[in-house]
Amino acid sequence: MELEFKVNDKAYSLEVDPESRLLDVLREELGLTGAKEGCGEGECGACTVIMDDLAVNSCLVLASQARGKEILTVEGLAANGELDRMQQAFIDNGAIQCGFCTPGMLMSAKALLLREPNPTEEEIRTALAGNLCRCTGYVNIVNAVKDAASAEETEGSV
Ligand code: FES
Ligand code: FES
Structure with missing residues (x-):
């Protein structure tokens, strides 16, 4: 499937397996390795990102569920060389x-x-x-x- 979404205010259009996890898309396709994989089962929160203003475990979100969403990762917090x-x-x-x-x-x-x-x-x-x-x-x-x-x-x- 084609995944169109925004990550850290930047628009992306990627060809991905619809069953791939948002965590993997972020880390492997976009090189955003701030979100970590701890348990991979929704238990530890190491993979948390914000999707449309809500905190989600990106290991439990399918790429297809991220379509059209705005994602904020830890890499998007600092701005203009200053920490959030x-x-x-x-x-x-x-x-x-x-x-x-x-x-x-x-x-x-x-x-x-x-x-x-x-x-x-x-x-x-x-x-x-x-x-x-x-x-x-x-x-x-x-x-x-x-x-x-x-x-x-x-x-x-x-
Ligand atoms: S990796 Fe533990 S909740 Fe996602
Ligand atoms: S797990 Fe080491 S600082 Fe939280």
Whole structure:
């Protein structure tokens, strides 16, 4: 099938197997290797990207389901040579250790702020419940999301 979609604001038209996974299209066809494959079964969140403003596990999304959609991957967060607020907040809060979970965490956190710019701690923990981290114990990650939300509130934009 021909897959027409947008990734990180760029339009693509690719010939793909309709049953190939969005994760593989991103990594193998487009060279966007930020989304990671952990479990491949929707359990770990390492492959999370944003599709039309919602966080999705790209290992569970078929290429055919991505047709006409707008996808945002971790590679699309930084702009004009500057890190996104969420990326900076993760660094400032020591929310990254090995980094394997980080792209997925960032995308789940960004999707949360798109729908709820001022989330409670419970809402943050719920939004990140599908993203597993073996290293950090989650506290610094939750603090990073709180900081990014406050920064966005102060600056008045998402
Ligand atoms: S690789 Fe997709 S949820 Fe684990
Ligand atoms: S930083 Fe290592 S899995 Fe999260």
